[in-house]
Amino acid sequence: MTHIGGILVLLLGLPVAARDEPQPAEQYKTLVKEFGVAAQGLWNATTDDERMKAAERVAKSTPQLLELAEKNPNEPFAFDALVQVITQELWLENNTLHPGFGKDSPSVRALAILTRDHIKSDKLSDATRRVQYGFRKECETFLRTVMEKSPHKEVQALACLRLAQFLSARLQRLDILKDKPELAKRYEGIFGKDYLEALQRQDRDKAIEEVEGLFEQAAEKYADVKQPFGGTVGERAKSELYEIRNLSVGKVAPDIDGEDQDGKRFKLSDYRGKVVLLYFWSEF
Numbered sequence: 001m002t003h004i005g006g007i008l009v010l011l012l013g014l015p016v017a018a019r020d021e022p023q024p025a026e027q028y029k030t031l032v033k034e035f036g037v038a039a040q041g042l043w044n045a046t047t048d049d050e051r052m053k054a055a056e057r058v059a060k061s062t063p064q065l066l067e068l069a070e071k072n073p074n075e076p077f078a079f080d081a082l083v084q085v086i087t088q089e090l091w092l093e094n095n096t097l098h099p100g101f102g103k104d105s106p107s108v109r110a111l112a113i114l115t116r117d118h119i120k121s122d123k124l125s126d127a128t129r130r131v132q133y134g135f136r137k138e139c140e141t142f143l144r145t146v147m148e149k150s151p152h153k154e155v156q157a158l159a160c161l162r163l164a165q166f167l168s169a170r171l172q173r174l175d176i177l178k179d180k181p182e183l184a185k186r187y188e189g190i191f192g193k194d195y196l197e198a199l200q201r202q203d204r205d206k207a208i209e210e211v212e213g214l215f216e217q218a219a220e221k222y223a224d225v226k227q228p229f230g231g232t233v234g235e236r237a238k239s240e241l242y243e244i245r246n247l248s249v250g251k252v253a254p255d256i257d258g259e260d261q262d263g264k265r266f267k268l269s270d271y272r273g274k275v276v277l278l279y280f281w282s283e284f
Contacts, residue, residue: 027068028077034061035088042095055096062088066106069113079118083127085110090133093190100190107134111142119149125158125228132162135170136191157222157233164214164240171207174199208244215241 022030035058042054062085069081089107092098114127124146131139143166147159177184177196188196215237223234256268256278268276 024068024072024075025077028065028081031061031065031068032084034058035084035091039091051096055092055098058088058092058096059098059101062092062106063101063104066109069110073117079114079121079123082110082114082118083130086127086130086134090130093135094133097186099186102189105136105138108136108138111138115142115145119145120151122152122155124150124152124155128155128159128162129228132166133169134166135173135187137195139166140170153222154225157218157225158227160214160222161218161233161237164211164218164237167207167214168211168240168244170199171204171211212241212244215244 038054038057038061041057042051045051045054065081065088066085069078069085072078086107089101089105093100111131114124118124128143128146131142140163143159143163147156147163150156150159177187184196218237219234219241222237223232225233227233227236258266260266268278
């Protein structure tokens with residue numbers, strides 16, 4: 001209190017720390033910006049130490065993002081923050097050597113909140129787009145739940161397409177892990193040894209059959225649903241099916257008809273039984 005001209009004046013105000021603390025929305029923007037800086041840092045990194053520092057920055061900010069979303073569930077940024085949590089953890093898994101968060105995975109918690117609180121949101125398509133690049137069981141469960149429970153056809157369609165893409169990519173990663181024991185060890189640490197072993201024991205033919213079935217469903221049931229970045233779900237699903245059935249390792253290569261460097265016409269099938277190197281190039 002102070003006296004001015006005989007008048008008693010009461011000075012009211014928040015504590016200095018409270019007045020200076022950024023608002024939740026500003027904190028969200030800062031954390032997202034931090035991820036952008038770290039991602040650029042990894043892109044520009046030339047040493048292992050620089051790569052490690054970039055990963056550590058994201059590993060620190062990701063749990064902070066989740067905490068911010070949990071403390072402010074009704075803020076406009078909360079949904080986007082949950083999706084950002086998933087994006088950042090997937091970035092760590094797929095682009096760095098970060099050992100993962102173990103049982104404290106922020107993305108697992110973010111997926112649970114999205115499923116519980118936002119399953120009817122028409123904004124879930126972006127979340128499914130991010131999740132398709134995952135590997136863990138919770139990503140699969142999320143995509144299946146969205147496909148089953150979303151009231152929006154567009155969201156259902158993209159969840160169906162992306163579940164098929166997720167399962168297909170997971171099979172491809174399992175093939176890679178067979179020849180990369182160090183990477184397999186890292187995956188055991190991130191996703192759990194039991195989970196990885198269960199995936200390796202699955203019937204591959206049945207797994208591929210399910211992938212094809214999901215692509216067929218996307219192509220037939222959601223043929224005209226547009227994708228966010230061009231084309232339709234049906235077009236993409238048919239393209240993926242063609243690749244699985246005709247361009248996978250072990251499949252007979254599609255025949256090619258063209259001219260060689262001397263202008264002589266030929267077919268790829270003319271060289272059946274021989275080792276062939278195909279070199280594709282173009283000029284603009």
